[in-house]
Amino acid sequence: MPTVSSEELAAAAGVNSAKLRKDFSYLGSYGTRGVGYDVEYLVYQISRELGLTQDWPVVIVGIGNLGAALANYGGFASRGFRVAALIDADPAMAGRPVAGIPVQHTDELESIIRDNGVSIGVIATPAGAAQQVCDRLVAAGVTSILNFAPTVLSVPDGVDVRKVDLSIELQILAFHEQRKAGEEAAADTAAVPAAPRKQSATDQGPDGDVPAVMPA
Amino acid sequence: MPTVSSEELAAAAGVNSAKLRKDFSYLGSYGTRGVGYDVEYLVYQISRELGLTQDWPVVIVGIGNLGAALANYGGFASRGFRVAALIDADPAMAGRPVAGIPVQHTDELESIIRDNGVSIGVIATPAGAAQQVCDRLVAAGVTSILNFAPTVLSVPDGVDVRKVDLSIELQILAFHEQRKAGEEAAADTAAVPAAPRKQSATDQGPDGDVPAVMPA
DNA sequence: CAATCTTTGTGCACGCGTTCACAAAGACAT
DNA sequence: ATGTCTTTGTGAACGCGTGCACAAAGATTG
Structure with a gap:
């Protein structure tokens, strides 16, 4: 019976093994302690939960x-x-x-x-x-x-x-591409609307970390 | 000068206004207290940050x-x-x-x-x-x-x-569709691999809440 | 110019999800 | 059968992101 351990799966997927086990536990207790998960049975259970076994x-x-x-x-x-x-x-x-x-x-x-x-x-x-x-x-x-x-x-x-x-995925790529390039890029040609009035201390162009508004 | 408040934007987008303000603050301090955000200026700043002003x-x-x-x-x-x-x-x-x-x-x-x-x-x-x-x-x-x-x-x-x-988006729809239908659906025709051995107490088919493995 | 009112920007607390760590379970060897 | 060893399943702690709540800022009005 071919089996996989949560550790192997987690390493392959690049996630934490404990989280993977906890996620699996939502589907039921399909693992065997000291052995791991029966591959065929696990695949079937996940497929069923995701609706892949239905037509x-x-x-x-x-x-x-x-x-x-x-x-x-x-x-x-x-x-x-x-x-x-x-x-x-x-x-x-x-x-x-x-x-x-x-x-x-x-x-x-x-x-x-x-x-x-x-x-x-x-x-x-x-x-x-x-x-x-x-x-x-x-x-x-x-x-x-x-x-x-x-x-x-x-x-x-x-x-x-x-x-x-x-185009959203393309936009995400462009976003990262822009950060790769650093801020060496020339000022762009589009008209820049004037700031409403004041000169804010933090108004100094893109810098720092990825804004939370952007998907990873 | 046309403006919007964080409250208006948050209501339109269906999110919390404080979170929206905090997100905007990553881009700099572009709002005016007591007034809101200058629409044109805000659009430009967000566009620039997302790379939309570049070609x-x-x-x-x-x-x-x-x-x-x-x-x-x-x-x-x-x-x-x-x-x-x-x-x-x-x-x-x-x-x-x-x-x-x-x-x-x-x-x-x-x-x-x-x-x-x-x-x-x-x-x-x-x-x-x-x-x-x-x-x-x-x-x-x-x-x-x-x-x-x-x-x-x-x-x-x-x-x-x-x-x-x-097909991933379709799969997500099918997942929710399956839950809408409840568990009245007939047992499907695919062969069900036998459980490895034991009879787990929690092995009772899909039930309870959405598993964390599924994207929202 | 002072008072008032609106809305921003943000410190702080709460809650949820991830991770750690370990006891329980079961396989396997002796 | 008993002991050892591996791996699961999960309680508890930690950390991060969200939301609350408020002080500061600035517009607006008298």
């Missing part, structure tokens, strides 16, 4: 470049997600297969959701269409939405929305 | 669906990012414009990086090509990499890598 039918609405990329993305199937349907508002797209799945027209959105028992929807439409699509998804019974459109969606209570902004 | 040339490598989606993404330009070049290994792609930018062949990767002073690279290639592309980017002088390929990249010290896994 989640999802629909992707908006089959542009991004929607097509998502449909082709291999990581979904391996984590229990099944693309139940691809939906697009363009009639010219209807019937055309993307990633082996025929695109269906928006008119059929409601019936697709109901027939497949879909509870998770992915929105990859232009910003302008996102809220409307969102409303229809929710009305048809979807309770979780992954939003790639650059809009804040408003939904009723009980519906979860997660927004993915593809 | 960041980036290259996108791998112009498939995802690469094309990124090239077309409007959010980049508005945040100081400029797509300096699109690069693909397929000779058939070379010269073809995507989002108004001609695709260039991988052979030119090094010269593109050097000529444009690119320090941030985006990898949207298949998993198999990612590490090789990464190595070439780093050798050419790139020090920050945004990786959309489903692989863990290894890089020398001093190079930042951020990995974007499009």
Whole structure:
């Protein structure tokens, strides 16, 4: 029986072994003292807790470049997600297969959701269409939405929305890049608004540590 | 002069006003007591601290669906990012414009990086090509990499890598969805590995609060 | 100019999460 | 079976971040 100790796992993940054990203990007492954790059993228990052992039918609405990329993305199937349907508002797209799945027209959105028992929807439409699509998804019974459109969606209570902004990660990289470069960078060309009046003692440009407002 | 108070901002963002003021204080003393923060000045200071006032040339490598989606993404330009070049290994792609930018062949990767002073690279290639592309980017002088390929990249010290896994957000939604549904869900069909031996008192399936291992 | 009122900036205390440290559990050797 | 050795599971302490509460600052009014 292949096993791992919390110490090994912690070293591999770069975290504290005690924290790892405490986290595992929330799932139950699956380890064996003096031996460690049975790998296969542990993997199954974590998978189950995370919902990876269930089959989640999802629909992707908006089959542009991004929607097509998502449909082709291999990581979904391996984590229990099944693309139940691809939906697009363009009639010219209807019937055309993307990633082996025929695109269906928006008119059929409601019936697709109901027939497949879909509870998770992915929105990859232009910003302008996102809220409307969102409303229809929710009305048809979807309770979780992954939003790639650059809009804040408003939904009723009980519906979860997660927004993915593809430029945020880039922004974080740029933030660190800026600090790597030090403050040798030339003053930038953008107009600098005048300070409101006073000359604060601490008003001396970026310096010191990473501000708490920035994600790590 | 239009101003905002920390109270107004905190209410809008749904956070504590004291924390917001403390965060702002890391950037310097930009508020005026009795009045609030000068909006224009505050926006500029935050933008500068986050690196939004600089111009960041980036290259996108791998112009498939995802690469094309990124090239077309409007959010980049508005945040100081400029797509300096699109690069693909397929000779058939070379010269073809995507989002108004001609695709260039991988052979030119090094010269593109050097000529444009690119320090941030985006990898949207298949998993198999990612590490090789990464190595070439780093050798050419790139020090920050945004990786959309489903692989863990290894890089020398001093190079930042951020990995974007499009299915992680979906997984988080599924996790919450599972909890919404309660434990009424039928036992799933996957084979359940036998418990190693003992019958633990706490081994009674998911229950209680959200485990600390799960992101919020 | 003095008094008042608003809002910032921050010291301090509280609470939560991480880490330490160890007793209990169980495997394994003798 | 008894003892030793490894590793878990967790109580307790520590440290950090959040939020409270207030003094200081400055605008505004009479």
